[in-house]
Amino acid sequence: MNTYELIAPCHFGLEAVLKKEILDLGYEISQVEDGRVTFIGDDEAICRGNVFLRTAERVLLKAGSFHAETFEELFQGTMAIDWEAFIPEDGKFWVAKASSIKSRLFSPSDIQSVMKKAMVERLKKYYGIAWFPEHGASFPLRVFIYKDTVTIGIDTSGDSLHKRGYRILASKAPITETLAAALLLLTPWNRDRILVDPFCGSGTFPIEAAMIAAKMAPGMNRSFLSEDWKHLIKRKCWYEAMDEANDQMDTGAKVDIQGYDIDGAIVKAARQNAAAAGVDHMIHFQQRPVSALSHPKKYGFMISNPPYGERIEEKENLPALYREIGERFRELDAWSMYLITSYEEAEKYIGRKADKNRKIYNGMLKTYFYQFMGPKPPGRKLENKGN
Structure with a gap:
């Protein structure tokens, strides 16, 4: 199995609660920052993280991190990542969200556009095609730029993990x-x-x-985006996570x-x-x-x-x-x-x-x-x- 860094975003101020949850699942914490906890895990960890974590907003597979102060550096840094290790030829990929704090690059729409172009260039060369059909599994990216350090995560969850699947009706000011x-x-x-x-x-x-x-x-009664990533995550991992939850x-x-x-x-x-x-x-x-x-x-x-x-x-x-x-x-x-x-x-x-x-x-x-x-x-x- 491949080993990844996995990023779990959470509410600001509740990182310690999420850290304990991840440790209780048996995974090593590599970093704790405001609003997210990063841990080490394999494809089984992606499944178990999505199914068992009560306080994470989603589980992101960390694709890479680099320094960028200009859009050219952002383009080159993005293109240097091994996207072919994650995204198949028919994969649908886009930058779903970009946030920037205390950084020279701050326009979300420009960040999203430049990164998409860089990914296309990289994958065009690898797959030897000029046009991507993008009718396969989805690979939405979430990008955090803090003090000019770009961190890229591929969303494995899809809908936020607060959507357990039970809230049919909500009050005026529901708590998540x-x-x-x-x-x-x-x-x-x-x-x-x-x-x-x-x-x-x-x-x-x-x-x-x-x-x-x-x-x-909490994730027993819902589905996850990465269930369609059959080239990365064996179906057996999802079945085993659900069996563990039922047991x-x-x-x-x-x-x-x-x-x-x-x-x-x-x-x-x-x-x-x-x-x-x-x-x-x-x-x-x-x-x-x-x-x-x-x-x-x-x-x-x-x-x-x-x-x-x-x-x-x-x-x-x-x-x-x-x-x-x-x-x-x-x-x-x-x-x-x-x-x-x-x-x-x-x-x-x-x-x-x-x-x-x-x-x-x-x-x-x-x-x-x-x-x-x-x-x-x-x-x-x-x-x-x-x-």
Whole structure:
């Protein structure tokens, strides 16, 4: 089997969570940068990375890296890469996305055009043809240029890995599946502890928690672009990855996971999404306002993505809402609370300073993951997954 460098992009601020996931799969980390983790693996790693990684946005096969300050250097550097090792004669190839930070080359459209021309020149000479039919498997490229260093990855995933295949319906401001999973993995929650989301929306936090509890691989119910790369990845690798995912699954796990929302239609959507994910039997969804939040048991977890007033008319309601969150939290006995929000006065109205506060970029939106730690249950050493 060939050995590759594989690049896994993730949300800014959550690289450590993804790094742990990759190490747990048994792969060597070669580099950790803002928003991505690079690791060493073979074609089996491409399959297992796509099927098992909960917090990566996609898995990219690193084609090459070089320095370029001019478009001529970009052209020559791109043409020097062994594209024939990846792309067959009938392959469809293009630069799907180019980003540039602190570099002399900054126009995405020009970068994309120059690189495509360079690839065509290289492959024309190799295959001895002047025109490419491009009716075979797809090879979209993603290019990062940082301080004039060009890094090129071929996308093995296709649709972003946050698209697990279960979200049929979404609420107004859904949290992505990858971000929800990463935040859950940052907490000490495990499947024998109560978990409640009082603003569950379309159910992403409860569904991701149930999938973690059931050891259900996030990529089990979807396909990947590189399944068509039969010259690089044997079908056997995909079958083995899916067999591994099926073997470890435990959908009979006993859990107490609950999701509430004030909107009855969105609660119905959450139930449908949970059913599509195969975990509806593990979650109790109910239409209920946050003012009715209560639970008789101790040592539970609340995790949520509450409203944070992106629309001006909603901002005036935030002080009362966050005050209510704080009041309900204080009534819960020895619980922990984790909230992701862009509302910078959250702690003020909750009435308590968070024990930890992690800055996370949700797309272009700067958010804060407020962590209010409750006491550990007696007689149990609780592993803290955050760091």
